[in-house]
Every structure is written in C-alpha cells, then in structure tokens.
Amino acid sequence: MSAPLTVRAAGVSRVYDEEYALIDVDAEFTPGHVTALLGPNGAGKSTLMGLLSTLLRPSEGVIYFGETPAERLDAAARARIGYVGHKTMLYGPLTARENLQFFGQLYGQRDPTRVTSLLARVGLEGDADRPAAGFSRGMAQRLTLARALLPRPDLLLLDEPLTGLDREGVALALDMIRQAALEGAAVVLVSHDLSATATIADRVLILKRGRRRFEGAVQGDLVARYHQEVDG
Amino acid sequence: MSAWLSVFWAILAKDLRVELRSKQTLAMMTLFGFVLTAILAYGLVSDPATNRVVYPGALWIALLFTGALGIGRTFAQEAAFDAFSALVLSPAPREAILLAKILGNLLLILMVMALVAPLIAVMLHLNFTGEEAGLVALHLLLSALGFVVVGTPLAVMATSARFAEVLLPLVVFPLVSPVLISGVKGVGVALGTTTGDDPWSWIQLTLAFDVVYGAGGLLLFSKMVSE
C-alpha cells in the first residue's frame, strides 16, 4: 500500500453522441472512506465510474488523482485503480486461479500465496481449478471482486459488485470492501441494494439526471435521505 | 526490461492457453482453410505447368482469408466479458500488449497455413525441391507477419465500430496488398514461373513492409487504445 490517494472530480461532464450523461459534477473521494454513489437508472453513475477508472475521458472538466490530471497518469498510477464493472472482465476458458495469476502478472504481483489466500477469502478454494465460464453469476462476481482487490488498489471502484451474490456472498463482499477502506483505500460503491450499502458507506454522492443532488457524510438514515433527494 | 518481458509472455501465454483450451478460433480457421483449399483446387486445377503458375496466388488468397478470420476472432475472448478493459487499465505496457497479440495471431495463422499450404500443393499435383519449399515457407512467414502487424491493431480498433466483421477485411485487404504482390511474385520467381532475377529482393520488400508497419503500429498503439 502506497501513499493514500484522494481523487477529485472538478466540473466533470460527459457527452455521448447527442446527450449529456453527466453534467458539471464536482466530487471528492478520500482515503479510508466508502462513498455510496446513488441515483435512479440513467443518473450517470456508471459513466462517473468509467471516468474515475480512466477508461472514459471527460468531455469537460478534469479528474485529479492527487495533483495529477487523469490524462497524464502513467502505468504505475493506473496500477493503483481497482475496478469492478458491469461485466466480469474475466477469461471464461481460464480457471479461477489462472485468471487471478494472469492479472497478478500484469501488476507485477510476485507473492504466490496472494492468489491462494484471495481465493480462500472469496470462498472459491474448492472451485479454484475450474474454468470461470462454468461459474454462476455469483461465483464469477466473487472472482471479479478478488481480481479487483488483487493489486491492493488505493482507489476501489465497485459498480454493482453485489450482482448475483447470495446473502452470504453479500456479507462477504461488504466485509472485504470495509477491510479495503480500513487499509486506506478510497472506495466508491454503486449498488441498487440500498440497505446493504447503508451498512458500510460513510459518505454519499447522489446523482439525478446527470447532475449532483447531494454530496456529504452519511447522517441518519441513508435510505430516507436518498428518497428525499431523488423523489422529493 | 524484465518486467516488460514478463508481461509480454504472460499475455502471450494467456492467449495461447485460452485458444488451446477452447480451440474455437483455430478450429474455425483450419476448417475454413480446408474449404478454401477445396474451392481453389477445383477452381484452378489444370495441367502441371499451369498449376505451378497459379499456386502462389491460391496460397496467398488462403492466407488473406484465413488470416482475416483469425484477427477478427482475436478479440472475441477479450470482448466476451470485457476483459480487455481490465487489460488496458492494468499497468501492462501497451506495446507489450500489442506485440503479444501480434505474435499470438502470427502463430495461429502459421499453424493453419502449415496445413493448408502443403494441402493445396498436393491437390494441384505439385512437387517441390527442398529449396523451393523453403523459399515458399519463408515468403509465407514474412507475408503472414506483414498481415498481422497491419491487421492486429486495426482489429483492436474495429471493436468500437458497427459492422466490424465486414469493415475489418475491407480495411485490411487493400493495406496488405504490397505483401500480396511481393509474396505472390517472389514465390513465382522462386518456382521459376515468374520472370525475375532473384527471389531475395522480394523478401527484402516484404521485410521492409513488416518493419515499417510493425514500428508504426507500436508507435501509435498507446494512442489507439485509450479515448
């Protein structure tokens, strides 16, 4: 774990073809905090996650990683970002272990026990040598969480990480996310499971129709706050 | 440098492992190569002298079409669950990604052509001396290299376009035509059916193409993969 990383969006907008998906959003994601990114469908949550991951470029505005604008990030800085997207980003024909080993190699991960311990952590030790293509959505989701956590990212972007997980899986995932934040990562969490989100988020950013409706610490009931901002 | 190499090998080994395990691209390309062989053979078979003349053309048609099928499939595994995003997001040097993909494609095409090239020769009742066969193989290797250094980066780009499977050959075939001319004429010279001094000058031309486009792709690739 290197120095803590604060990520800041400054006046960020993103255009697709004719439409603004995100309009003039300011936000800050600080180390050790779990920010819940909330909003109804089409609010621009996934777009903001894509921009934070550097896979997308803002049409206007800048995203700063510490003091560095996103477009000037080098490979070493990219290595500090962990990203779980809508798709699992895995290779179906490879086994769970091979998937993690491969991504470990890309990140220069030398510790051979890391893969084994992560597999055990997400409860896949029994299925470690089965191809990921045969996994249920929940199992694949556990594996992709392990993939994102493998390089011990300083910025952890989780776009619907609880998809397909059973109750036990959700508890496990929340625990791992909390752990990452405790170790100093800035975590951004998008999830439709509001009550699960409420148990670990200490900050919240609410978007509606591409605009920021609320940003701040979670005070009181997150679910009530959300409905007040979005429906009110 | 060693980190660079280890990433390069990791990606290449991953691609080969994925391919050998699923065998889908290899199987499709080989079968397609056989179908092409049959069509070319019964379309072109004639007297022994003519067969010798048409052989290089038939061979390079097979190379182009099986190659186009191959590079189109390269990114199917990457796109299936969007693993390519994770690859681009990782600290892996972009040049290492491209080179691993190029080498992987080259191996795939060569495996198929190693079956198809002798098969077409057999179907056309041709006999080659060892030297002739060696020159054909060398030309084929360098032409295939030229094909993949152009086709691989464009296949990456094509994933963002509609009608990618039609657009890719449309774009790649004219671009590799120098390799086509050079390979067909060079083999013709080697087999004594095309007038010309020595087959080595054609090899030089293909090699120059490989170097120019290989270097160009590497220089541009980091500008290609990100928005």
Add this chain to the structure above:
Amino acid sequence: MKNKLYLAGLALLSVALFLAHWLVFVYVPTEPIMGVVQRIFYFHVPAAWLCYLGFIITFIGSVGYIWNRSPRADALALAGADIGLVFGWIVMLTGPLWARATWGVWWKWEPRLTSMALLVLIFAAYWVLRRYGGGTEGVRRFGAVLAIFGAPNIAFVHVAVKKWRGDHPGGVVGGGLDPDMRLAFFICLAVLQVLFIYLFIERYRVIRDEEAIGALRRRLSRLKGR
C-alpha cells in the same frame, strides 16, 4: 455583401468550368497519334492530382486527430477524404477509357494505375467506415489510424508494381506538347483546383456545422437537465 461576393464567385467558377469544357472539346487540336481520346487527359490528370491532394489533407488531419483529438483535425480529414474520393472516382472512370483506346486493354498492372486504384480502395473503405461505422470517438480514431496506415502503403505498392512490371509510360504533359494543348491543360488544372477548393471548404463547413448543431442540441438537453 459577403453573400453577393460568394454568389459572384460561384458564377465565375461555373463560367470557368464551361470555358474549360469548350477548350477541351472545341479549342484544342486533336492529338495526331492517340486521337480524340487524348482529350480525356485535360480532366484525368488534374483529377489525379486533386485526388492525391484530398488524401494528403486526410493524412495530415488524421495525424492531428491522433495527436490531440481535435474535432477540427477530424473534420479536415473527413472533408479531404470525401472530396479526394470524388476526384478519385473520376480518375478511375476516365483512365480505363483512355487505356482501352490507346493500349487496347481497359487495365494494365502498371505502378501508377495500381497505386491509384489501391489508394481509392483504401479511402473508399475509410468513407464506408465513417459513414456506416457509427459516429463514436472510437470510429474516428479507427479512421485516423487507417488513413495514417494508408499513406506509406502507396509507396510500397508503387515500388512493388514497378519491380514486377519494370515498364511504365512517361509523363503525359511532356515538353513537346502543342502550345494550345498546354494552355488548355493548365487552364483545366487551375479551374479544377478552384473547384476542389470550393467543394472542400463547403464540405468542411457542413461537417463543422453538423458538429455545432450537435453541440447546441446537447446544450439544450443540458439546460433541460436531460
């Protein structure tokens, strides 16, 4: 005022185009060896140059776009390809007519012909990509890489075909040309060059206007909060 000047210029260009045709079909003497078909060259040769010019602009615009993703550079590239392609098709239509009459065949595998044909094919692919591939940023990037890859290709094709055939006819506008023919040729060249500039500027403007309309639409949707 500006509008009137523009219309006057356009009228002048139309007159000049008529004049060019009159020169080609009435004024110049018939070439004694090749006969009447030689008259194709007054349009064929300038069109070949303008085709190259269009694609040079596309190449420059594409390099610019890959470098800094400037929409202006992309509009230059697209306009260059569109207009270059128009002249390219003129070359590809008129060339074989002349070849059939003079060489007895519609087509010869000759370096200049082959590289021009490949150039037109590459940029036709570019055109198809830009028209049907979708208007996303990724497609613009794809087009730019294609144009950049296309440029050295022409040199390779030229060298390859030259090596293969050895023979190629010399320049058409030699020093021994009849003075009337020479005059007609350079007037045609000048008129077509102006036509190219006119078409290119108009195309570039339309592309930029389309972008501006898109931006306005987005502004509107932004004001409405999508």
